[in-house]
Amino acid sequence: MKSFIEVSPDSDFPIQNLPYGVFSKPGDETRRIGVAIGDQVLDLSAIRHLFTGPILSSQQDVFAKPSLNALMALGRPAWTEARETIQKLLSADEPTLRDNQELRAAALVPQADVTMHLPAEVGDYTDFYSSREHASNLGSMFRDPSNPLLPNWLHIPVGYHGRASSVVISGTPLHRPCGQTRPNNGPVLACCHNRCALTGSVECGQGNVLQGMLVWLAMTSHVALESGRLSTTLCREKVPPSHGALHGVYCHSHRHPALSTLDAVVPPSVVVVASEPAPLPYLKHDDPYSFDIKLSVKIVPEGGSGKVVANTNFKHMYWTMKQQLAHHTITGCNVRPGDLMGSGTISGTDPSAYGSMIELSWKGTKELDVGDGEKRKFLKDGDTVVLAGHCQGDGYRVGFGQCSGKVLPARVRVD
Amino acid sequence: MKSFIEVSPDSDFPIQNLPYGVFSKPGDETRRIGVAIGDQVLDLSAIRHLFTGPILSSQQDVFAKPSLNALMALGRPAWTEARETIQKLLSADEPTLRDNQELRAAALVPQADVTMHLPAEVGDYTDFYSSREHASNLGSMFRDPSNPLLPNWLHIPVGYHGRASSVVISGTPLHRPCGQTRPNNGPVLACCHNRCALTGSVECGQGNVLQGMLVWLAMTSHVALESGRLSTTLCREKVPPSHGALHGVYCHSHRHPALSTLDAVVPPSVVVVASEPAPLPYLKHDDPYSFDIKLSVKIVPEGGSGKVVANTNFKHMYWTMKQQLAHHTITGCNVRPGDLMGSGTISGTDPSAYGSMIELSWKGTKELDVGDGEKRKFLKDGDTVVLAGHCQGDGYRVGFGQCSGKVLPARVRVD
Ligand SMILES: [Ca+2]
Ligand SMILES: [Ca+2]
Ligand SMILES: [Mg+2]
Ligand SMILES: [Mg+2]
Ligand code: NI
Numbered sequence: 001m002k003s004f005i006e007v008s009p010d011s012d013f014p015i016q017n018l019p020y021g022v023f024s025k026p027g028d029e030t031r032r033i034g035v036a037i038g039d040q041v042l043d044l045s046a047i048r049h050l051f052t053g054p055i056l057s058s059q060q061d062v063f064a065k066p067s068l069n070a071l072m073a074l075g076r077p078a079w080t081e082a083r084e085t086i087q088k089l090l091s092a093d094e095p096t097l098r099d100n101q102e103l104r105a106a107a108l109v110p111q112a113d114v115t116m117h118l119p120a121e122v123g124d125y126t127d128f129y130s131s132r133e134h135a136s137n138l139g140s141m142f143r144d145p146s147n148p149l150l151p152n153w154l155h156i157p158v159g160y161h162g163r164a165s166s167v168v169i170s171g172t173p174l175h176r177p178c179g180q181t182r183p184n185n186g187p188v189l190a191c192c193h194n195r196c197a198l199t200g201s202v203e204c205g206q207g208n209v210l211q212g213m214l215v216w217l218a219m220t221s222h223v224a225l226e227s228g229r230l231s232t233t234l235c236r237e238k239v240p241p242s243h244g245a246l247h248g249v250y251c252h253s254h255r256h257p258a259l260s261t262l263d264a265v266v267p268p269s270v271v272v273v274a275s276e277p278a279p280l281p282y283l284k285h286d287d288p289y290s291f292d293i294k295l296s297v298k299i300v301p302e303g304g305s306g307k308v309v310a311n312t313n314f315k316h317m318y319w320t321m322k323q324q325l326a327h328h329t330i331t332g333c334n335v336r337p338g339d340l341m342g343s344g345t346i347s348g349t350d351p352s353a354y355g356s357m358i359e360l361s362w363k364g365t366k367e368l369d370v371g372d373g374e375k376r377k378f379l380k381d382g383d384t385v386v387l388a389g390h391c392q393g394d395g396y397r398v399g400f401g402q403c404s405g406k407v408l409p410a411r412v413r414v415d
Numbered sequence: 416m417k418s419f420i421e422v423s424p425d426s427d428f429p430i431q432n433l434p435y436g437v438f439s440k441p442g443d444e445t446r447r448i449g450v451a452i453g454d455q456v457l458d459l460s461a462i463r464h465l466f467t468g469p470i471l472s473s474q475q476d477v478f479a480k481p482s483l484n485a486l487m488a489l490g491r492p493a494w495t496e497a498r499e500t501i502q503k504l505l506s507a508d509e510p511t512l513r514d515n516q517e518l519r520a521a522a523l524v525p526q527a528d529v530t531m532h533l534p535a536e537v538g539d540y541t542d543f544y545s546s547r548e549h550a551s552n553l554g555s556m557f558r559d560p561s562n563p564l565l566p567n568w569l570h571i572p573v574g575y576h577g578r579a580s581s582v583v584i585s586g587t588p589l590h591r592p593c594g595q596t597r598p599n600n601g602p603v604l605a606c607c608h609n610r611c612a613l614t615g616s617v618e619c620g621q622g623n624v625l626q627g628m629l630v631w632l633a634m635t636s637h638v639a640l641e642s643g644r645l646s647t648t649l650c651r652e653k654v655p656p657s658h659g660a661l662h663g664v665y666c667h668s669h670r671h672p673a674l675s676t677l678d679a680v681v682p683p684s685v686v687v688v689a690s691e692p693a694p695l696p697y698l699k700h701d702d703p704y705s706f707d708i709k710l711s712v713k714i715v716p717e718g719g720s721g722k723v724v725a726n727t728n729f730k731h732m733y734w735t736m737k738q739q740l741a742h743h744t745i746t747g748c749n750v751r752p753g754d755l756m757g758s759g760t761i762s763g764t765d766p767s768a769y770g771s772m773i774e775l776s777w778k779g780t781k782e783l784d785v786g787d788g789e790k791r792k793f794l795k796d797g798d799t800v801v802l803a804g805h806c807q808g809d810g811y812r813v814g815f816g817q818c819s820g821k822v823l824p825a826r827v828r829v830d
Contacts, residue, residue: 124578156595161576163539165749177746180571180695280595331592332826334580411747 003090004098005108007038012390012399014038015090016266018083019258019400020068023114031066031117036258036401037090039111046107050089050096053081068120068259072337079261116257118169120338125162125253126328127342129153130319132273134347134355141363154277157319157327159344162253167340170256170403176381176410253342256387256403265291266393273318282330289320293400295346295389297355302382304372309360312346312353314389381409418505419513420523422453427805427814429453430505431681433498434673434815435483438529446481446532451673451816452505454526461522465504465511468496483535483674487752494676531672533584535753540577540668541743542757544568545734547688549762549770556778569692572734572742574759577668582755585671585818591796591825668757671802671818680706681808688733697745704735708815710761710804712770717797719787724775727761727768729804796824 003015013019013036022031023041034041048063055078056062062070071078089097097103129135132149135158139148152158168174262268269288278284293314300306324341346355354360357379361368367375370383379385384406390399418430428434428451437446438456449456463478470493471477477485486493504512512518544550547564550573554563567573583589677683684703693699708729715721739756761770769775772794775783782790785798794800799821805814 124580126578161578163541163576163748164579165539165751165754175747177748179746331594332590333578333592336580339580 002092004092014396017398019260021258022117022119041109043107069338122164122340123336125164125340128159129344132318134345137359157324173406175408254405298386299370300384301374307371312348417507419507429811432813434675436673437532437534458522484753537579538751540579540755543574544759547733549760552774572739588821590823669820713801714785715799716789722786727763
């Protein structure tokens with residue numbers, strides 16, 4: 001498959017990908033839904049009359065909205081139909097858009113000129129903790145290296161609520177957070193060590209409780225106050241009688257502006273890590289539902305060029321997105337289109353595949369080479385974290401672009 | 416102050432109250448902003464041209480929206496101006512509305528005829544745990560009666576994230592939730608004991624991180640899976656390595672459809688419970704900022720008339736709403752208009768003032784007389800919980816109406 005729009009072989013956005021996003025043009029604040037193709041954005045609001053398939057012919061208005069929520073609410077058959085329509089319109093041998101100079105001028109915008117916005121209104125944001133390697137590493141550090149994984153973890157896809165207001169678009173800088181700590185005697189207010197973690201996220205489609213489907217892939221990082229598990233800056237929020245950390249990892253989560261659909265992910269799925277012990281029936285599914293997504297974390301010191309500090313893969317996850325959703329909704333909890341579910345930190349077995357700063361620096365005991373002659377145990381003010389991910393197809397790659405965030409000095413001065 | 420609309424002395428909605436809500440008329444799905452007056456609703460969208468004060472004359476459109484978020488975003492000076500305008504328009508000696516039969520017919524609707532909707536889009540929902548009596552009772556039950564309050568609690572307004580999707584309007588029935596429990600050996604899926612708790616909520620006005628103001632009062636109940644703290648149905652979500660309970664108390668929170676403003680609360684404020692030890696400077700404020708709101712919990716068995724099982728008061732709270740917001744935002748966390756912050760269960764020192772089922776039945780060890788010859792340790796399918804609250808003025812009451820929810824049988828059958 002080839003597009004009439006030139007796409008370089010190492011582009012994240014070939015015709016096989018077509019991730020959705022919300023953008024605005026220079027000098028015009030209108031938010032528009034688009035897909036990335038090569039170094040262009042195709043403005044779907046400008047070509048919405050061309051969605052003439054059985055589902056979308058009566059739903060063309062979803063492409064004129066300022067967010068993807070309405071399109072998400074239509075469900076996966078509609079997204080598949082949209083994908084087929086867009087692939088046809090962009091293909092090298094289809095004249096409708098290719099030969100219509102006026103329509104091309106209206107509908108194609110260089111990516112370099114656009115401003116990206118949050119693609120969907122996130123109603124609720126849940127973060128899971130689904131990597132066995134990550135959970136074991138943390139258990140090893142903070143509890144017992146000889147028994148790092150508590151039995152609970154093998155029965156439940158552990159998750160916790162995040163804060164939807166904390167989700168920001170890639171590129172948004174983040175002020176170093178502060179919080180209560182208790183270094184010696186009394187509590188004090190202190191700036192926190194900044195860490196980051198790589199997590200894969202899915203956006204939920206249908207709001208139906210029992211039939212909810214996970215369909216969008218995105219990436220988030222959190223450069224955040226890891227208060228809940230850092231004894232050095234113990235913010236004490238997980239200490240009973242709390243039901244859980246309030247601030248914890250939720251100062252900000254960055255998300256990449258483009259959302260790829262599962263139809264674009266290649267290969268479509270891979271076999272899931274075996275579960276032992278077997279989970280309860282409501283958590284069982286027979287189909288392979290994991291994904292071979294190559295992921296990397298790079299740290300760039302201020303003014304430097306930085307270095308990739310970890311390479312990992314989404315396929316390492318123990319609990320699948322289906323299991324997460326099943327567990328989330330078994331109580332009767334409702335999930336709405338646009339809701340975000342994070343996988344939790346994605347770590348592999350090899351230390352070079354650890355997905356979080358706390359594992360990479362092993363609780364601050366190891367220095368990390370971040371290039372430019374710099375070393376880090378924690379993030380410094382001025383550091384930028386860059387996450388990237390892609391699936392490799394045969395002769396093309398389906399990329400998730402980059403997701404980045406810079407650490408600014410704390411707003412509140414404490415010492 | 417008297418309105419030309421007849422208001423009975425025991426009404427929750429005299430001209431001194433004027434709580435906001437979102438309603439629709441019979442046969443018309445349009446959502447409208449209104450205020451309650453006596454047994455009527457004043458449709459503010461129908462009289463928005465009469466908001467001619469310095470702030471609102473250019474902002475009349477906020478009254479034509481389907482939710483209160485835009486009005487909330489204007490901040491407290493705008494709400495005070497709106498209140499003055501509405502009070503003047505409704506007062507006995509003001510002819511503008513009183514003598515205009517056409518406008519009265521368009522703008523006044525009997526409460527009995529309207530459908531109430533969620534008054535605001537809740538971006539995020541945080542539940543605190545701010546009653547010392549409640550926290551001590553729970554600590555006494557589940558940890559150590561001789562040392563019920565852990566020191567942490569006295570330094571931090573403990574809070575945790577809820578799920579905005581779980582907030583439903585008063586009157587919405589709730590299916591009994593299910594979840595993983597571990598009664599003896601392996602984990603099983605089980606229906607949970609239902610409990611309820613009374614909590615006062617505030618809706619945040621301005622989104623400004625450092626200057627955020629708490630201005631709306633509302634009530635929520637949760638008839639929910641108290642998995643996190645019930646050993647009998649231990650859903651194990653607080654067990655490490657979790658950052659906190661996912662389901663916990665969040666199956667559903669009911670909220671009353673009408674929101675009173677702080678300007679309506681009488682007396683405006685009462686002295687706050689003394690803090691010992693003194694909190695960190697960012698948690699200190701000098702002004703009295705607690706409220707004398709009388710609250711009650713009633714349980715009504717199916718087909719019965721029920722009984723009030725607890726009477727308590729919002730003024731018992733140890734941590735104030737200002738302290739909760741200060742703690743929530745100290746990290747840099749952003750709060751948006753419409754965000755909901757619950758106080759947590761409101762308990763007094765006397766057992767008749769305990770605000771939660773778990774305290775009233777003391778962990779299921781005591782039976783509670785709920786009238787109609789019925790006794791309860793937990794809520795039964797078919798039970799309805801009714802919360803009510805009001806402030807007493809001189810010759811009138813500012814009421815928060817009632818907030819109710821019925822327990823339906825579990826959707827998923829397990830045994
Ligand atoms: Ca598995
Ligand atoms: Ca206090
Ligand atoms: Mg995480
Ligand atoms: Mg509570
Ligand atoms: Ni975490």
